[in-house]
Amino acid sequence: MTPKKRITRLLILASAVALFAGCESSKEAGGNSPSATSTPGTSAVTSPSANPSGTPGSTSKPTTSPTPNPSSKETGAGKGTDGSEQVAAKPESMTVLVNKQFKLPDSYKPSDLVYPDVNFVFAEKIEKRMMRKEAAGALEKMFAAAKNDGAPLAGVSAYRSHSTQTTLFNRYVQKDGEAAAKKYSAVPGHSEHETGLAIDVSGSTGKCAAEDCFGGTPEAKWLEDHAHEYGFIIRYPKGKESITGYQYEPWHLRYVGTQMAKDIKTKNTTMEEYLNAVPVAK
Numbered sequence: 001m002t003p004k005k006r007i008t009r010l011l012i013l014a015s016a017v018a019l020f021a022g023c024e025s026s027k028e029a030g031g032n033s034p035s036a037t038s039t040p041g042t043s044a045v046t047s048p049s050a051n052p053s054g055t056p057g058s059t060s061k062p063t064t065s066p067t068p069n070p071s072s073k074e075t076g077a078g079k080g081t082d083g084s085e086q087v088a089a090k091p092e093s094m095t096v097l098v099n100k101q102f103k104l105p106d107s108y109k110p111s112d113l114v115y116p117d118v119n120f121v122f123a124e125k126i127e128k129r130m131m132r133k134e135a136a137g138a139l140e141k142m143f144a145a146a147k148n149d150g151a152p153l154a155g156v157s158a159y160r161s162h163s164t165q166t167t168l169f170n171r172y173v174q175k176d177g178e179a180a181a182k183k184y185s186a187v188p189g190h191s192e193h194e195t196g197l198a199i200d201v202s203g204s205t206g207k208c209a210a211e212d213c214f215g216g217t218p219e220a221k222w223l224e225d226h227a228h229e230y231g232f233i234i235r236y237p238k239g240k241e242s243i244t245g246y247q248y249e250p251w252h253l254r255y256v257g258t259q260m261a262k263d264i265k266t267k268n269t270t271m272e273e274y275l276n277a278v279p280v281a282k
C-alpha cells in the first residue's frame, strides 16, 4: 500500500467511525448524550437476576435456535476458563443469538445484504443502511404500515461490519480503556448490528435517534404494539437489563421472523429467555 493509499484508507476509517457511533455505543459515548449523565457508571445491569436461566414458561424452542450450551463446542466456540464466550453455531440463522456471551465468528459476513427501500435519517447509500434480504423486506412492510397509521419511521443504523465494529470499539478502548468501553460498546463479534438483522430506528424527523427520549413517542408506542407482526422484536425491553445485558433501548429492533417475534411478544419475554440461554449481564 502506498503512503497515499494508506492515508486515504485512514480517512475512510476515520469517517466510518464518525458515522457509525450508533445504538449501544451512542448512548454513553463521549458523555455528550443526555442519558449519559443520568446513569453514572452505566454498567448498572448487574443487579441480581430475577430471572435465572431456565425460567419456567420459556420452554418452547424453535427448531432454528442456536445452541446455547456446551454442544456449540463443535464450532470451535468457547474462550477463557469460565466459558463466558461462545461462537454462534449458525450465524446465518434468522434467529441467531448474539449478545455479550454469544458472538458471531470473526469471519462472518452476511451474504445477502441489500438496501431496504425505506427512509433513513441520512441520504448516503452506505453500509449502515443495509440489512439482510428477508429482514429488509419485512422492514419495508413495517415502515409502510407505520406511516399509514400516522407513526412514520426512519432508519438510523442497521448493518455494521465486523471491521467497523472493531474500529469503533478500539477507538473507545483507546479513549476510555477496555473496561469502560465494554460498558457502552459491544465487543467486536458481539453486536447484533453485525448480523444484518438489527436496526436502530427513530421517528421520521430523526429526533431522538437512538436516544432514550425515543421511548414514549407515538412511533415507539406503535413499534411496541406492531413490530412483532412484521417479525421484529424490541430486543432490549425495559426491566430486562439483567437478562439481555443492555439497558432499555426502545429504538433497537431485531428481526427474528414472525413466529418467534409473536411468541416473544405474547410471553412478554426476551430472546435469551425464549431460547433458554443464560442471562448475560455482567
Ligand SMILES: [Zn+2]
Binding pocket: 022, 023, 024, 193, 198, 199, 200, 251, 252, 253
Ligand atoms: Zn442498535
